[in-house]
Amino acid sequence: MPATPEAAPAVEQHTIDHVPENERHGRVRDLFTMWFGTNIAPLPLVTGAMGVQVFHQSFWSSVAAILVGQLVGAVFMALHSAQGPQLGVPQMIQSRAQFGSVGALLIVVVAAAMYIGFFASNIILAGKSLHGLAPAVPVDAGIVLGALGSALICWVGYRLIHTLNKIATWVLGAGILVGLAVVVARGLPDGFFSAGSFTFAGWLATVSLSALWQLAFAPYVSDYSRYLPRTVRTASTFWATYWGSCLGSTLAFLAGTVIGLASPGTDDTVAGFDSAAGGFGPVVLLLFLFSVINHNALNLYGAVLSLITICQTFRPAWTPRQRARGVVSAVVLVGALLIATALSSDFVSSFVNLVLVLLVVLVPWTAINLIDFYLVHRGRYALGDLFAPDGGRYGRFNPVALTSYAIGIAVQLPFVATSLYTGPLVAPLGGADLSWLVGLLVTAPVYYVWARRMAMRGGTAVTEAETTATESASATA
Template sequence: MPDTPAAPATAGAPAVEQHTIDHVPETERHGRVRDLFTMWFGTNIAPLPLVTGAMGVQVFHQSFWSSVLAILVGQLVGAVFMALHSAQGPQLGVPQMIQSRAQFGSVGALLIVVVAAAMYIGFFASNIILAGKSLHGLAPAVPVDAGIVLGALGSALICWVGYRLIHTLNKIATWVLGIGILVGLAVVITRGLPDNFFSAGSFTFAGWLATVSLSALWQLAFAPYVSDYSRYLPRTVRTASTFWATYWGSCLGSTLPFLAGTVIGLASPGTDDTVAGFDSAAGSFGPVVLLLFLFSVINHNALNLYGAVLSLITVVQTFRPSWTPRQTARGIVSALVLIGALVIATALSSDFVSSFVNLVLVLLVVLVPWTAINLIDFYLVHRGNYALADLFAPDGGRYGRFNPVALTSYALGILVQLPFVATSLYTGPLVAPLGGADLSWLVGLVVTAPVYYVWARRVAAHATPEPTTEIAPESATPTSPAV
């Protein structure tokens, strides 16, 4: 895959990120396309995908090969949408949630922004619980709650420094965690697998589809912030290169712990704690696994905090359009999110992770139609050409405060999913006839995309042509004092 060199003016760019939701000018672009591979490979090797991957055999009682096939199908399909979002970053130079204003309007986009913030705060809370448990496993003298606080502070520091440190740590994580989890799996296998490893469980179509959905939804959950980590790349990078670097990095990086979770779920059938099961099954290598997972949780969780912070800043800036939030604002909002997440995590640490999986499935019901609308609008309706300055205009500029076409299509996309949702919080009436499988995300994509495309194309045919992003102002943000 061809790489595009960094912009020449970036050598003196500050290590601590100064931008938040504002447009990144060409003179401050830096990085190479291959950075996206390590970004998404490194960040996906974490305990939460390990836990999610084990659900195929633990919850849906699939056989080993059935679960493996379901994981692969889900990852390969779900990552398509995730990587298409990533390719938007270099072209626009703004965070994903800001770009959503072009489809939904400045105020209309708030629903998506708030849902994304809630989901990533929840992810952050669940991951710091895993960090606390990993630290407690390494050092039993450290209480889980103390480990939760330490893990949260580590992620907050990474978030405060920002974009460059996040990418750097994931370059390290790609090698350290990638090799570590492979060695750990090799140790588990060589120590001996149960006699019924390949015969336990069985293929059921409903269970298989449910496992596919979990795998695909893991990828779709990145959609609201994936382009946040490609927006500093020069605009000259090829869209195809951006797509494939993100696609294979995320696919391979998440498939590895998903498959490891499947192995551990079958190798340690007596435990509900997959991370503890890995520790036990790996024998003397177990503490190394826990140490690597502690690093991975802190590293991975910085993305959840970073995404939540940018989303919350977007909410505030919607009502204060003259505000240009900078690094100080990111630090303040990070601290507020950190405090809130710590309260949630320490209060609910005993059963939060399992409960949160169901909450994420519900939240994704409202994110799936957003994904369809955003991608259709970017690639087929506006073809990447947006008036960047209007994304920050007090009245929403040409995009207005509300876009009835997008909002109506979005509402329809949610409604058509409801009969197919299968969670402990809500189960639709068509789930039982399908054998318990949750196909809501697929229905949401298939219905929302054509409805929005046809309707939006008709409106666009009578609208004023968009200026291309190439001639947009170099700084598409307000000029009031920054924070």
């Protein structure tokens, strides 16, 4: 007899464990608002402005680069999202099927570091937004208040995150459109369309930055689709996620481009929006304060699930629940606050370089995970083995995935362009960072050929019956 869906509790009880079918809920269209709403935030605004501020592109060349990067990058993050309803586990747990229970820790640690970096940078933006609204409130106090707001959302969990992003889709979407309309109505500066110029290297760099914004969601995007019923069509999950994330982030990136040219005298894009919008500026800051707190809850949620995954690897009998999420959230909160208050003066620029380096090690993971799910195992995994002490049929280490992963990192290094490290092939390309594209194009075929060969020798193939039996056992438990 099929399980009957139960009413979802207000406070999420699950963490990294499998969500049984009788606890699945929600609609596919919730994924559109989830990813549209969360992308209307100051950080994509700041990132979008870099096309004209850092790479000195003209308005139209920056717009074209942003569109190309978003349309391409969102493909990968949406493919990850479509895994959620089929498996019902967080993305980092599912990675054990490719890398092994211990081998996957390499990816989980990198993902956790990236989430904490995102969280710290966003609470700095929250502090500055609150200080802009109420100058009597110090930036550090604003940082603490913004962090506490995100922590509360994270503690309540999945349902509240989705609900807030439904609100954010309409409120923040309308707010940023009205704000842009006010900026244009007040008059764009002379030379708005003639400032900057197209350079192939700068254009490619802007494309990469736009695509990498989408790729940064890949390690946790399926965490927000895993409660949907397994009967949801993969294509529906993909397109709802794709257009929600693509349209939301494109709107924020393009707004950053407009503000970057409309306020050429300031490097602070959020402050530039406040100034350019005149009397509507305080409304923009208020909306951004809400958006930062809302968006940042995802970073804290992802960091917490990653850290719990690390701990559970060494304590496989442990089934962490809501209390564990609260405790780990508090630990991450304290650490991020120390980082943010100590480095608030110049954290965002340093953070961008750090994330670009971290993405070098996440890009080959994306290729391996997607190839394995869609072409090797075709979505069929023994879910119980993902939590087995010895990794079950997936083992503790998978040399095929780990070697392919190392190759994927190695081929990227000559093409990396950051202030922390610049590869030898960057100069011939005019300074463009194409490491992510090279990593995807090399890692995917290497892993596919190797993994298929091992599968034909009797590797880790799972039948539909085994998958169903695992889920039924979980639902009964």
